[in-house]
Amino acid sequence: KCVRRSTFGHSTKTARIFLFPIPTVTAAMCMPRCWSGSGRDTKYFLGKGYDVEATDGSKELCKIAGEYAGVQVKQMLFEELDAVEEYDGVWACASILHVEKKQLPDILGKIAAATKKGGVVYTSFKYGDFEGVRNGRFFTYLTEESFGELVKEIPNLAVEKLWVSA
Numbered sequence: 133k134c135v136r137r138s139t140f141g142h143s144t145k146t147a148r149i150f151l152f153p154i155p156t157v158t159a160a161m162c163m164p165r166c167w168s169g170s171g172r173d174t175k176y177f178l179g180k181g182y183d184v185e186a187t188d189g190s191k192e193l194c195k196i197a198g199e200y201a202g203v204q205v206k207q208m209l210f211e212e213l214d215a216v217e218e219y220d221g222v223w224a225c226a227s228i229l230h231v232e233k234k235q236l237p238d239i240l241g242k243i244a245a246a247t248k249k250g251g252v253v254y255t256s257f258k259y260g261d262f263e264g265v266r267n268g269r270f271f272t273y274l275t276e277e278s279f280g281e282l283v284k285e286i287p288n289l290a291v292e293k294l295w296v297s298a
Contacts, residue, residue: 146225146254147173147176147177147223151177151180151182151221169188169193169197169227170193170196170197170200171186171196171197171198171199171200171201171205172200172201173223173225174186174197174200174201174203174205175200175201175202177223178201178202178203184201184203185206185219186198186201186203186204186205186206187205187206187207187208188205188206188207188208189207189208189209189210190207191207193205194206194207210227210228210231210239210242211235211238211239211242213239213242213243213246214242214246215245215246216245216246217245217246217247217248217249218246218248219246219247219248219251220247220248220251220252221247221251221252221253221254222243222246222247222251222252222253222254223254224243224253224254224255224256225254225255225256226256227255228240228243228255228257229256229257229258229271229272229273229274230269230270230271230272231272232263232270232272233263233272233282236272236282237282237285237286240255240282240283240286240289241286241287241289243255243289244286244287244288244289245288249288253289257272257273257274257279258271258273258274259273259274259275259296260273260274260275261273261274261275261278276294276296279291279294280294
């Protein structure tokens with residue numbers, strides 16, 4: 133009963149929407165490619181009473197996030213996720229947007245498989261139709277339509293709520 137988490141760029145309002153269907157007696161999961169990032173989201177979810185399994189692809193960010201949030205952060209890449217129906221929720225905020233579009237079906241499939249039936253997955257992307265390097269980092273941008281087409285390929289994953297923010 134964990135939440136795997138990511139920590140980039142969430143608002144408290146978005147986190148509350150994500151947590152709403154997940155009872156605090158269970159857990160949610162959060163994840164980024166640099167999954168845990170600074171540890172901000174991990175600390176937020178822990179403060180709300182959730183059992184959080186924090187991960188990040190960077191050894192350095194694992195250390196920073198762990199010190200900030202006060203928990204151990206596991207070093208792991210998206211591709212290494214092999215859990216099956218283990219998490220009530222997966223928080224992948226501003227994380228898998230750093231994955232090539234051709235890899236997204238596999239990564240989202242792993243996330244869906246790791247989430248319990250009825251669980252919640254949150255992910256975010258930059259808006260548009262772009263794939264490539266900007267400011268030294270790789271990004272995949274998606275629109276409502278391209279995200280919808282992508283999700284159609286993933287068993288046991290459906291869009292329940294989708295919004296565009298500024």
